[in-house]
Amino acid sequence: MEMKVFLWSLAAVLTLSSAVSSPVETPRERHIIHPLRQLSGSGGSPPSGVTCASWRFGVETNSVRGWTTVPRRCERYVGHYMLGDRYRQDSAAVTAEAAAYAEGLRLNGNGKDVWIFDIDETSLSNLPYYAHHGFGAEEYNSTTFNEWVNTGKAPALPESLKLYKKVLSLGVKVVFLTGRGEESREITSANLRRAGFEQWEKLLLRGEGDKRTALAYKSSERKKLRREGYRIVGNIGDQWSDILGKAQGGRTFKLPDPMYYLN
Template structure:
């Protein structure tokens, strides 16, 4: 009996010791999604398996659907102009197109430093196999029915414009008002406090507003939705990268 109790104590102690790492990953994820942890590039090593399980599991899909359904309900309340001046901004990576199949590859992995840039990532873009992010097609189709024009803004370089547009259509996004790629002179500042002055996406949105359009919504990541000119922003879940 004493031996059994001793073994149970070891098991319980081991479980208690493992718990903090899991709690830390959950807390880290919450801080990321609420923008309390900013300007990071690498998932903590102990949380890579957590991020992998989250992004490939049902919880990620459920979280995406909550954002999308909230955006749909908001869109239905809008007084859409008859002049066709109402636009909705869609960003691309982990917003309309998912790179989960790419990050799932053993040679890439979830949380690798700068794994969403470089030649390996460019090769993935050229494949044109990114599926739609769960639920986002429902928002896209609802906006079209309401008379709100979708536009896409992406960090994808101009040279990949055609392959990205083809991928979007293959995934179900069949039409849009504008598709804006990142040009050679379009840059970010990595400093959070300087972001508002150097965010090229914000400048593109400002130009549209200056031309007389109304940006009624924006679906994206943290760096995508900062800035003015928007009636409402919606943050998509993404614990894989911040920038």
């Protein structure tokens, strides 16, 4: 299946502050930039006396922790980053390194070598949703987010899809490990396949009533995989809680995501 990609329109990026961009679609590139609402809160001094770029650096290095929303004054900055070339370039830098690592793996040959992929903002992108909700500058609303999830229309992050295909071609099986609830299994499976992720060894979702932190939950699920005889050769996610904790895997890879923080 031909890899589907986003269209990152320069015109959309340049008009974030004053205009609404129109959806663009071509036969070969079916992922679009969705119409954006007027962005707010761009004035004033950066948070804590630092630039928004420095704030994002702190987020990505796990130095800035425990925040609930993007600082309102950085909404415009995060929007430009996510819709511009830099986000894609940063993602490509991570997945290229991951692919190079995967090519050098020596597999057990028993079919038990697995690579863990997170789903949201790793395999599937919710950017069409966050573009309408302040790029993380608004309080998280589980109702509206779940409504978006249930459309099953989240596109693939192209760089992750490329890595996914590389991993499979090398004989490594894929395990999707997500914080989505078990009630979303059917729509999540359909969305993954629609986006190009057509096969996997396991799709692990949170059980009903599971209130553990993301770090505790994902560590526990990885330990279960090990007990079942799987060898985790790689692990990629957009949150530090995706890749820290127990049974991390042979090597971990962190994708950029300045829109939200999960501990």
